[in-house]
Amino acid sequence: MNERVERERRERTRAWGLLGRGSVIASPYLWLLFFFLVPFAIVLKISVAEVQLAIPPYTPLFAWPEGGSFELFAVGDNYRLLIEDSLYIRAYANSLKIAAISTALALLVGFPIAYAMARAPRAWQATLVMLVILPFWTSFLIRVYAWIGILKNEGMLNGVLRWIGVIDEPLIILNTDIAVYIGIVYSYLPFMVLPLYANLVRMDRSLLEAAADLGCRPAGAFWKITVPLARPGIVAGSFLVFIPAVGEFVIPDLLGGSGTLMIGRILWTEFFSNRDWPVASAVAVILLLVLIVPIVLFQRHQQRQREAEA
Amino acid sequence: MRRGLSGINLAALTLGFAFLYIPILLLIIFSFNESKLVTVWAGFSTKWYVAMVENALLLDAAWMTLKVAVVSSTVALVLGTLAGIALARLGRFPGRTLFSGMVYAPLVMPEVITGLSMLLLFVALSWARGYWTVTVAHITFSMAYVAVVVQSRLLTMDRSLEEAAMDLGAPPVKTFFAVTLPIISPALVAGWLLAFTLSLDDLVIASFTSGPGSTTLPMKIYSQVRLGVTPEINAVSTVLVGIVSIGVIAASLINKRAMVIREREAQAADP
Numbered sequence: 228m229n230e231r232v233e234r235e236r237r238e239r240t241r242a243w244g245l246l247g248r249g250s251v252i253a254s255p256y257l258w259l260l261f262f263f264l265v266p267f268a269i270v271l272k273i274s275v276a277e278v279q280l281a282i283p284p285y286t287p288l289f290a291w292p293e294g295g296s297f298e299l300f301a302v303g304d305n306y307r308l309l310i311e312d313s314l315y316i317r318a319y320a321n322s323l324k325i326a327a328i329s330t331a332l333a334l335l336v337g338f339p340i341a342y343a344m345a346r347a348p349r350a351w352q353a354t355l356v357m358l359v360i361l362p363f364w365t366s367f368l369i370r371v372y373a374w375i376g377i378l379k380n381e382g383m384l385n386g387v388l389r390w391i392g393v394i395d396e397p398l399i400i401l402n403t404d405i406a407v408y409i410g411i412v413y414s415y416l417p418f419m420v421l422p423l424y425a426n427l428v429r430m431d432r433s434l435l436e437a438a439a440d441l442g443c444r445p446a447g448a449f450w451k452i453t454v455p456l457a458r459p460g461i462v463a464g465s466f467l468v469f470i471p472a473v474g475e476f477v478i479p480d481l482l483g484g485s486g487t488l489m490i491g492r493i494l495w496t497e498f499f500s501n502r503d504w505p506v507a508s509a510v511a512v513i514l515l516l517v518l519i520v521p522i523v524l525f526q527r528h529q530q531r532q533r534e535a536e537a
Numbered sequence: 538m539r540r541g542l543s544g545i546n547l548a549a550l551t552l553g554f555a556f557l558y559i560p561i562l563l564l565i566i567f568s569f570n571e572s573k574l575v576t577v578w579a580g581f582s583t584k585w586y587v588a589m590v591e592n593a594l595l596l597d598a599a600w601m602t603l604k605v606a607v608v609s610s611t612v613a614l615v616l617g618t619l620a621g622i623a624l625a626r627l628g629r630f631p632g633r634t635l636f637s638g639m640v641y642a643p644l645v646m647p648e649v650i651t652g653l654s655m656l657l658l659f660v661a662l663s664w665a666r667g668y669w670t671v672t673v674a675h676i677t678f679s680m681a682y683v684a685v686v687v688q689s690r691l692l693t694m695d696r697s698l699e700e701a702a703m704d705l706g707a708p709p710v711k712t713f714f715a716v717t718l719p720i721i722s723p724a725l726v727a728g729w730l731l732a733f734t735l736s737l738d739d740l741v742i743a744s745f746t747s748g749p750g751s752t753t754l755p756m757k758i759y760s761q762v763r764l765g766v767t768p769e770i771n772a773v774s775t776v777l778v779g780i781v782s783i784g785v786i787a788a789s790l791i792n793k794r795a796m797v798i799r800e801r802e803a804q805a806a807d808p
Contacts, residue, residue, distance in 0.1 A: 255620035259639040262677040266654035340553035343546035366738045369774040373560035474647020
């Protein structure tokens with residue numbers, strides 16, 4: 228008797244457990260399916276439609292009139308445009324180039340900072356990490372805006388350089404690719420520094436001492452020990468800067484010149500200025516295809532790191 | 538080993554933090570500039586703050602942004618926490634690979650793609666663009682950040698307390714609310730704050746998904762910046778930077794205090 232009650236109680240708990248487990252998974256799952264995955268299917272659909280003056284401003288994908296037969300209206304015109312008009316290909320290539328150079332620069336700037344943070348006295352480290360994160364919390368748009376006042380022809384950088392007598396004529400930096408590099412490195416630097424720091428701080432320093440004891444010079448030890456041990460951080464940081472930089476809109480728009488071709492900006496123009504939703508969708512589909520390789524590589528890398536740590 | 542920093546390391550830190558902070562400091566300084574020029578100092582003045590407070594359009598946009606940020610970050614906290622638990626604790630389930638892909642993808646997805654695809658969904662559903670569409674879009678991209686923060690906390694936390702509670706007969710749900718949730722609460726605070734500031738900050742996704750009458754503050758700032766740099770934008774930016782910095786610093790201090798108290802309790806319990 229007692230045993231039966233106990234068993235029933237246990238089964239009830241189990242049933243509730245399964246239900247709870249199911250709803251814990253289902254609510255975020257369904258949300259993401261509906262608001263993240265389904266929208267991509269719609270982008271794909273509209274990328275093969277034609278633009279038309281109507282609401283919504285694109286042609287339907289198919290028609291199935293009563294008594295009629297199913298008709299599909301998919302057109303490849305938008306994709307043909309992306310291939311035939313060299314503007315788009317140049318924009319994709321230029322985005323990749325700018326993102327790659329910015330990533331390299333961010334690594335160059337970020338590594339010494341992360342290294343010094345990892346070497347700082349223990350008591351400082353939490354504060355230093357906090358100081359790296361804090362600018363990341365403050366508005367991206369505002370931080371990009373701040374550079375306009377610095378880089379302008381009559382801006383603060385030129386003012387300082389002229390005052391110390393390095394230059395006579397103002398350097399033209401704003402509205403060039405250089406300003407875009409500065410903007411990307413500045414905005415994404417925390418993404419580079421934090422993974423690097425996380426790897427460097429765990430490094431066993433006795434390895435360096437051993438290398439020194441065995442007669443290895445500090446520079447040699449740096450390349451042979453520190454850099455390989457920091458590799459997971461270098462890889463993660465580089466992906467975190469590179470991937471979003473490829474599709475960046477705000478930085479090239481505010482700091483770049485009219486000649487700074489970046490694909491995020493093209494997509495924005497197609498959508499907001501030209502009101503050509505189908506071409507904007509096709510641009511998005513190709514951008515996603517371009518980024519899928521680094522995104523998958525990044526996810527695999529993170530997965531391996533998590534498994535290695537567990 | 539020497540305790541201090543070598544010259545090169547100290548220089549790297551100084552230059553690095555100068556690079557990170559000087560632009561923001563200059564922005565704040567010039568919000569108090571008397572002149573309309575943001576690059577030439579002409580004396581101290583708070584007139585741009587007065588202009589900001591009297592700018593009704595700007596205040597409307599700020600209020601809209603705040604409403605979106607509070608609601609979207611709170612819903613994102615719930616959904617993101619559930620997603621983090623599902624990924625960290627519930628082992629294998631059908632479609633897990635797709636799920637974890639969908640959780641991580643928004644972190645690296647270019648904002649223009651997220652914005653465009655959300656807008657096209659809303660158009661397909663014939664939802665009127667406005668407050669709710671921006672909020673739903675913000676929930677979707679910020680819940681990913683919450684999920685990552687919560688998941689990593691769950692994976693690194695010490696599970697012995699949970700096991701002890703279960704051994705003493707607490708059912709899983711009670712264990713979760715009485716033991717796990719208090720332990721991961723700093724991560725929940727961090728996740729909420731992250732979602733809140735991401736929403737406060739977003740220009741691109743809001744531009745795609747908002748409609749007339751639901752202009753957010755970043756959209757307003759952006760359209761003014763395109764017309765030219767004015768000290769009034771510096772003043773708005775200074776207020777935003779101030780609010781966010783105070784929030785983040787306060788959260789980390791509370792966190793630190795909680796940790797100190799826990800450590801003391803642990804020491805007291807363990808003579």
